[in-house]
Amino acid sequence: MTLKRKKDFLHVFLWISIGLFGAASIGAIALIRGEKISSLWFLCACICTQLIAYRFYSAWIAAKILHVNVSRLTPASKINDGKDFVPTNKWIVFGHHFAAIAGPGPLIGPTLAAQFGYLPGTLWILIGCVLAGAVQDMIILFSSMRRDGKSLGQMIKDEIGAVAGFAAMIGTLAIIIILISVLGLVVVKALMHSPWGSFTVLMTIPIAMMIGCYLYYVRPSGVIEASLVGLTLFLLAVYGGKIVHYNENYAAIFNRDGKFLAIAIIIYGFAAATLPVWLLLAPRDYLSSFLKIGTISLLAIALLIFQPQIQMPALTQFIDGSGPIFAGKIFPFLFITIACGAISGFHSLVASGTTPKIISNEKDVRLIGYGSMLLEGCVAIMAMIAACVLDPAIFFAINSPAAILGDNAVQTISSWGFSINQGTMEALASQMGENTLFSRTGGAPSLAVGMASIFSSAFGSSMLSMWYHFAIMFEAIFILTTLDAGTRVARFMLQDLLKQIHRNICPARYGARSTYHPSLVAGSNLIQRNFFNILCSFLVVASWGYFLYLGVIDPSGGVNILWPLFGISNQMLAGIALSFATVLILKSEQKKFFFITAIPLIFLLATTSYAVFEKVFSNDIRVGFFAMAQNLQSKLDGGLISAENFSLTEKMIFNQKLLAAITLGFAAVLWTVVVDAFLLSPLKKQK
Amino acid sequence: MKKNILHKLWNFFLLLREYISGDFAYKNYLQHCKKNHMQEKALDKKSFLRDKEKNKWNKINRCC
Numbered sequence: 001m002t003l004k005r006k007k008d009f010l011h012v013f014l015w016i017s018i019g020l021f022g023a024a025s026i027g028a029i030a031l032i033r034g035e036k037i038s039s040l041w042f043l044c045a046c047i048c049t050q051l052i053a054y055r056f057y058s059a060w061i062a063a064k065i066l067h068v069n070v071s072r073l074t075p076a077s078k079i080n081d082g083k084d085f086v087p088t089n090k091w092i093v094f095g096h097h098f099a100a101i102a103g104p105g106p107l108i109g110p111t112l113a114a115q116f117g118y119l120p121g122t123l124w125i126l127i128g129c130v131l132a133g134a135v136q137d138m139i140i141l142f143s144s145m146r147r148d149g150k151s152l153g154q155m156i157k158d159e160i161g162a163v164a165g166f167a168a169m170i171g172t173l174a175i176i177i178i179l180i181s182v183l184g185l186v187v188v189k190a191l192m193h194s195p196w197g198s199f200t201v202l203m204t205i206p207i208a209m210m211i212g213c214y215l216y217y218v219r220p221s222g223v224i225e226a227s228l229v230g231l232t233l234f235l236l237a238v239y240g241g242k243i244v245h246y247n248e249n250y251a252a253i254f255n256r257d258g259k260f261l262a263i264a265i266i267i268y269g270f271a272a273a274t275l276p277v278w279l280l281l282a283p284r285d286y287l288s289s290f291l292k293i294g295t296i297s298l299l300a301i302a303l304l305i306f307q308p309q310i311q312m313p314a315l316t317q318f319i320d321g322s323g324p325i326f327a328g329k330i331f332p333f334l335f336i337t338i339a340c341g342a343i344s345g346f347h348s349l350v351a352s353g354t355t356p357k358i359i360s361n362e363k364d365v366r367l368i369g370y371g372s373m374l375l376e377g378c379v380a381i382m383a384m385i386a387a388c389v390l391d392p393a394i395f396f397a398i399n400s401p402a403a404i405l406g407d408n409a410v411q412t413i414s415s416w417g418f419s420i421n422q423g424t425m426e427a428l429a430s431q432m433g434e435n436t437l438f439s440r441t442g443g444a445p446s447l448a449v450g451m452a453s454i455f456s457s458a459f460g461s462s463m464l465s466m467w468y469h470f471a472i473m474f475e476a477i478f479i480l481t482t483l484d485a486g487t488r489v490a491r492f493m494l495q496d497l498l499k500q501i502h503r504n505i506c507p508a509r510y511g512a513r514s515t516y517h518p519s520l521v522a523g524s525n526l527i528q529r530n531f532f533n534i535l536c537s538f539l540v541v542a543s544w545g546y547f548l549y550l551g552v553i554d555p556s557g558g559v560n561i562l563w564p565l566f567g568i569s570n571q572m573l574a575g576i577a578l579s580f581a582t583v584l585i586l587k588s589e590q591k592k593f594f595f596i597t598a599i600p601l602i603f604l605l606a607t608t609s610y611a612v613f614e615k616v617f618s619n620d621i622r623v624g625f626f627a628m629a630q631n632l633q634s635k636l637d638g639g640l641i642s643a644e645n646f647s648l649t650e651k652m653i654f655n656q657k658l659l660a661a662i663t664l665g666f667a668a669v670l671w672t673v674v675v676d677a678f679l680l681s682p683l684k685k686q687k
Numbered sequence: 688m689k690k691n692i693l694h695k696l697w698n699f700f701l702l703l704r705e706y707i708s709g710d711f712a713y714k715n716y717l718q719h720c721k722k723n724h725m726q727e728k729a730l731d732k733k734s735f736l737r738d739k740e741k742n743k744w745n746k747i748n749r750c751c
Binding site: 080081082083084086088089091092095100101102103104105151179183216220221222223224276277278281282285286339340344346347349350353354481482485486488489492566570 | 699702703704706707708709710711712713715716717718719720732733736737739740741742743744745746747748749750751
């Protein structure tokens with residue numbers, strides 16, 4: 001054999017082995033019953049599937065459908081304006097893009113979806129990621145790159161039409177509002193009655209501000225040294241929390257209920273969005289990006305060393321829709337609960353933002369677009385493992401709302417077939433440095449317990465509570481970063497939208513290179529402009545604050561309402577992005593391959609529309625908004641509600657109807673784009 | 688061969704440091720200014736980085 005043929009043979013052999021090993025791992029996950037399986041199988045299945053998909057599927061799409069041209073100049077090389085458009089090393093762009101797309105979503109979604117058992121969520125992450133999510137990210141990134149870095153909204157306006165563009169704009173604003181409120185809820189639930197956690201997270205704010213001042217006034221290029229100091233201080237804050245937790249006087253100050261924390265976060269959000277970015281947002285973002293990459297790598301290493309056993313059954317009885325964490329059958333609710341990690345519409349906004357402007361060679365879209373999403377899929381799988389290595393009884397005790405667990409939590413959990421006793425939970429809570437771990441909904445505490453037990457098994461168990469609070473802080477700070485950044489962007493978008501409605505205030509002058517630029521705000525007068533900025537920030541904070549508060553006072557935990565709403569809005573955006581991608585393929589010469597985006601699109605349309613239908617019209621009061629409203633109304637009419645709760649109940653009825661209207665609004669936005677894309681605009685243009 | 692990989696890794700680390708600290712962006716900006724003959728009007732490093740930081744957060748660059 002010649003050397004080349006030998007090499008080819010080795011390659012073929014290697015890829016066949018990866019394929020077989022991946023298939024064996026998936027087989028092991030799917031078929032082994034009755035004995036505990038190792039989490040290593042999950043990682044193997046994930047990595048092998050992704051390697052195969054990356055090597056073959058993404059290469060095929062890049063070559064056959066996108067016609068990636070290595071010698072074609074990218075906007076970064078063509079425009080190279082020294083500011084936005086700068087050709088950058090592909091691995092750095094990869095890191096940049098990954099840091100931008102991976103937030104708290106892929107950690108929380110799989111944790112919540114673990115209520116169905118480990119199998120459904122894992123399969124959806126494996127399949128959805130390689131066939132839908134990564135394809136969407138790569139195609140949107142590529143098309144934005146070919147259009148000099150235009151945003152998704154602008155591209156939809158150009159390629160489909162103004163109506164679809166406007167719908168996409170409203171949809172984007174709506175998803176940001178819902179995203180922020182649900183993330184705020186996660187933080188509130190994680191810090192509720194937890195002096196240690198509250199103290200640590202509060203301390204991160206002045207620490208980040210100090211770093212911000214240093215970077216602004218002393219050394220703007222000293223990001224690395226400042227971040228190292230910041231991270232050390234963060235660890236000290238975690239340790240400081242321990243002192244607070246064990247000191248009665250201090251603990252009383254930081255032991256706060258949900259309402260207090262919700263209002264604190266709303267005030268914080270408003271302040272943070274009006275402060276200059278260098279003071280808080282930018283420095284904390286550096287810290288949270290480093291923490292994110294560090295913690296995720298650490299988790300991967302710990303999983304490889306420790307290889308914990310999966311405790312959760314493959315399927316639980318909650319696939320019938322009676323789940324305590326969120327209500328609803330496995331179809332369609334699994335597919336909207338796990339959005340980030342499988343397919344997330346929000347990525348299409350990031351993929352049409354900064355990233356396409358800094359890619360130096362077209363061939364890198366495979367690594368950056370497809371590869372980053374695969375890595376996010378890996379993160380989601382790790383979150384799934386962290387949820388499933390917990391004893392299911394403990395998992396459900398932490399994640400089920402108090403209203404479901406009732407007065408006798410132990411008995412309720414036992415009735416689901418998972419045995420637990422009060423003592424175990426109390427011991428666990430004191431090990432983790434918490435007052436209680438019952439009904440700590442939102443996903444963050446259970447993820448933190450999972451991560452803490454993995455870390456401590458791999459690196460020694462003496463610091464269980466430190467690991468736990470480190471994990472809580474880690475989740476909280478990048479949620480707070482998303483909250484700041486989201487509020488700020490939502491403000492610009494709202495201002496943009498108001499301008500579209502009142503064009504005469506200020507002629508629109510934005511395009512690919514200056515999206516949402518603050519100088520375009522209506523009114524040339526500085527005071528007027530500041531007032532307009534503050535007013536719009538207030539409107540944005542008020543909208544997400546409303547939903548956050550609504551989630552916090554909801555007796556069934558809030559997650560049951562807000563997370564599905566977030567999932568629906570995220571999948572709505574994914575549907576919009578995939579419609580756009582399908583239109584592009586249909587318009588190109590590669591029409592016959594339209595199914596690569598059309599199949600995920602049809603699947604998403606089906607699941608999202610069905611989920612909307614269920615959330616609005618289902619007869620189950622925990623699922624359907626109208627059913628809940630009716631139930632409350634009949635209680636009200638029947639005189640079952642005490643006088644002091646009368647007005648609260650009336651408000652709750654209004655809220656249920658409002659949520660129903662918003663959910664229907666999401667479906668309307670999605671279908672507007674789909675109808676405009678496939679029935680109205682492109683066909684007309686082509687004829 | 689081994690030395691080569693280590694060398695590459697080290698170079699990448701240097702590049703990463705340059706990128707994170709903003710030196711890379713500023714170098715690029717100066718080059719751009721030079722090419723377009725506007726060196727006199729070029730911002731100093733501090734103002735450039737402050738400006739860059741401010742503009743970074745005007746668009747969606749963090750996700751769920």
